[in-house]
Amino acid sequence: MTKPRVLLADDHRMVAEGLKSLLAEEFELAGIVEDGLALVKAARELNPDAIVADISMPNLTGIDALVQLKRDNPQVRVVFLTMHRNPAYARRALQIGALGFVLKHSAPAELVLAVRAALEGRTFIAPDLAAEVFRTPAKKEAGPAEALTSRQREILQLLAQGHSAKQIGAALNLSARTVEDHKYRLMETLGIENNAELIHFAIKHGLAP
Structure with a gap:
């Protein structure tokens, strides 16, 4: 009997290797990636039956990666395995289509059940x-981070990680000028005047590790 194929995404290689051993009895490993952009690319190429991903990853968070994955394949099955115990993360994950949310300190059996x-x-x-x-939850007005487009969130995260406009353009298949345009629109939208404030905003709102 063929085992379901699972793609793992975690920027800590030792964690990913541990997950590989944990899941090996029931599932076949389709691959391991270490950042959000690589996850999107690998999911497109490998078409796994399920994905186990962290939320905080370089280049693109697991949440934002799932948004892209859902556009590619509305049936994609993603389980998040994370250190983030904040229920707001889980609610956001479920809202955009995740099927599982497991904490890294939970019993290993919970991850198997989730997959x-x-x-x-x-x-x-x-x-x-x-x-x-x-x-x-109590009703509240949407915060400024929710007003950003998916592309703006991608660019903001990469800027906060210290990447240049040229590097971001290469990663997202955009010109450096287009990246700069997005950056200044971001700053205008958020009422931010410099790069330091932009990075602070990204960290405060969970858009950068």
Whole structure:
């Protein structure tokens, strides 16, 4: 019987290797990648049955990678494995189509259960987080980060990681001038006057590791 193929995405190679061993009994490893852009590329090329990804990764967060993956394939099955215990992360992940949210300190069996559930089209949330995730949050106005487009979020994250406009353009297949245009529109939208404030904003709103 053919095992389901799982793609792993985590910028800590030792963690990824540990996950590989954990999942090996039930699943076939389709590949391991270490950043969000590589995840999107590998998912397109390898077409795995499920993806296990971290949220905080270089170049593109797991959340923003999932947005792109959903555009490519609405049926993509993604389980997030993360250190972030904040239920807001889990709610956002579910909102854009993740099928699982497991904490890295959880029992290993929870990840296996989450991947099984995802393959069946079901949702699995770490039990010690589920009550908070599904509690109805108080209504509040959308913050400034939610006003950004997916492309703006990508560029902001890469800028915050210290990449130049030329490097970002090469990664996203844009000209350096287009990247600069996005940057200045970002600054205007957010009411930010310099690069230091831009980086601070990205870190504060979870758009950079």
